[in-house]
Amino acid sequence: MNAPRLRSRKLDLKNGRVDLTHGSGGRAMAQLIGDIFRDAFDNELLAQGNDQAVFDIPAGRLAMTTDGYVVSPLFFPGGDIGSLAVHGTVNDLAMAGARPLYLSASFILEEGFPLADLQRIAQSMGAAAREAGVKIVTGDTKVVERGKADGVFISTAGIGAVPDGLLLSGEKARPGDAILVSGSLGDHGVAIMSSRENLQFDTQILSDSAALHGLVADMVAACGPHLRLMRDPTRGGLAATLNEIAHQSGVGIRIEEDALPIRKEVAAACELLGLDPLYVANEGKLVAFVAAEAADELLAVMRAHRLGGDAAIIGHVVQDAHCFVQMTTSFGGERIVDWLSGEQLPRIC
Numbered sequence: 001m002n003a004p005r006l007r008s009r010k011l012d013l014k015n016g017r018v019d020l021t022h023g024s025g026g027r028a029m030a031q032l033i034g035d036i037f038r039d040a041f042d043n044e045l046l047a048q049g050n051d052q053a054v055f056d057i058p059a060g061r062l063a064m065t066t067d068g069y070v071v072s073p074l075f076f077p078g079g080d081i082g083s084l085a086v087h088g089t090v091n092d093l094a095m096a097g098a099r100p101l102y103l104s105a106s107f108i109l110e111e112g113f114p115l116a117d118l119q120r121i122a123q124s125m126g127a128a129a130r131e132a133g134v135k136i137v138t139g140d141t142k143v144v145e146r147g148k149a150d151g152v153f154i155s156t157a158g159i160g161a162v163p164d165g166l167l168l169s170g171e172k173a174r175p176g177d178a179i180l181v182s183g184s185l186g187d188h189g190v191a192i193m194s195s196r197e198n199l200q201f202d203t204q205i206l207s208d209s210a211a212l213h214g215l216v217a218d219m220v221a222a223c224g225p226h227l228r229l230m231r232d233p234t235r236g237g238l239a240a241t242l243n244e245i246a247h248q249s250g251v252g253i254r255i256e257e258d259a260l261p262i263r264k265e266v267a268a269a270c271e272l273l274g275l276d277p278l279y280v281a282n283e284g285k286l287v288a289f290v291a292a293e294a295a296d297e298l299l300a301v302m303r304a305h306r307l308g309g310d311a312a313i314i315g316h317v318v319q320d321a322h323c324f325v326q327m328t329t330s331f332g333g334e335r336i337v338d339w340l341s342g343e344q345l346p347r348i349c
Contacts, residue, residue, distance in 0.1 A: 011035045016115040023109070023143030033141060036115070040122035041129065045102075045137040053137035055102060058161045065092035066157040072347040074121065074151055076195040078206030079283075081154060082125030087209045087283060088234065088349060089158040090132050094213035095230045095286065097168050097220050098160030100132060105139040105156050110149035121152060132211040134158070166220060170248035172228040177317040178295035179255065180288045182215060182302055183208070183310040185238055186266045189280035189345050193273060203265045210284030215305045219288065222301040226294035231287050234349055239278040239337045241287055242325045252320025255337070257329045259314045279340055281348045289317065
C-alpha cells in the first residue's frame with residue numbers, strides 16, 4: 001500500500017475499473033494507492049511511504065489480532081466491507097480489554113472492479129478508523145484476474161495496548177458467573193441476508209457493525225477485577241461463542257430464552273428465512289462473563305453507553321463435565337444449544 005506520490009494524470013474514479021496493471025508494482029499501482037488508499041487513510045506514518053510502519057508503543061502488554069473479510073454483498077444496510085474490516089479488527093482487540101493502536105490492511109482486488117466502489121470502501125474504512133481512534137499505517141494491494149475473486153477481499157492485522165493487571169481469557173469462566181450480552185442479537189446476519197436476497201420488511205434491519213472498545217473501556221474501569229472474559233459473537237453467533245467458552249473453561253452454561261434481547265423484526269425475519277437467531281452473526285455486540293456479585297453494576301454501566309442500551313443478563317455458568325450449553329425455553333422446557341456442523345450464513349464477514 002505504501003507508494004510515492006506521483007505527478008501524473010489522476011485515476012478516473014467515476015468510470016474507471018481495476019485492471020492488472022494496478023497490481024504490477026509500477027506507475028498504475030502507485031496511482032491507485034495514492035488516489036484511493038493514501039487519500040482515505042491519511043496519517044503521518046502511512047505518509048512516510050515505506051514498506052513497513054515504525055512507531056512507538058506504550059509500556060506494558062500488547063494484544064495482536066488478524067482477520068479476513070469476504071462479505072457478500074460488499075455494501076449492506078448499516079455498513080460495508082470497509083467499515084466492517086475496521087470494526088471487526090478493533091473488536092477482536094477490545095475483547096482483551098485492549099485500546100486499539102494501529103491496523104494494517106491488505107486488499108485482494110478482482111480485475112474489472114469499479115474504482116468508484118473501491119474508493120467508497122476505502123473512504124468508509126478510513127472514516128471508521130478515525131472514529132475508532134486507530135490508524136491504518138501499512139498494507140498491501142494485489143490484483144487477480146477476472147473471475148479469480150469476488151470484487152474485494154480484505155485482510156487486516158491490529159495491535160492494541162492492554163491495561164496493567166487485566167487478563168481476560170476464554171478459560172476463566174467459573175461456576176456462578178453471570179453472562180451478559182451488550183444488546184440485540186442477529187441484526188448483522190439478518191441485514192446481510194435480507195440485502196443478499198433482496199428481501200423487504202416493514203422496518204429496515206441494519207447491521208450492528210460498530211467498534212466496541214469505548215464500551216469495553218467503561219466496563220473495565222467499573223468492574224475490571226470482576227470480569228472473567230469477553231467475546232464478540234460473530235460467525236456462528238451467540239451459540240458458537242458460548243460453546244467455545246464452555247469448552248475452553250471446562251464448564252456448563254445455562255441461558256434463558258426470555259432474557260435474550262432479539263428485535264421483533266429480526267425474530268420475524270429469522271422465522272421467514274428458517275434461521276435460528278442464536279446462530280446468526282453479530283458485528284457490534286459482545287458477551288461478557290463476570291463474577292455474580294458484579295453483574296448488576298456491570299449491566300448498569302453497559303446500559304449507560306450508547307452501544308449497550310439493550311444489554312441484558314442472559315444466564316450463568318454451572319458445573320458440567322460435559323460442557324453443555326443449555327437454554328430454558330419460553331415454554332419452560334429445556335433445549336441443548338449445540339454447535340452447528342457448518343454455517344447458516346456463509347460470506348457473512
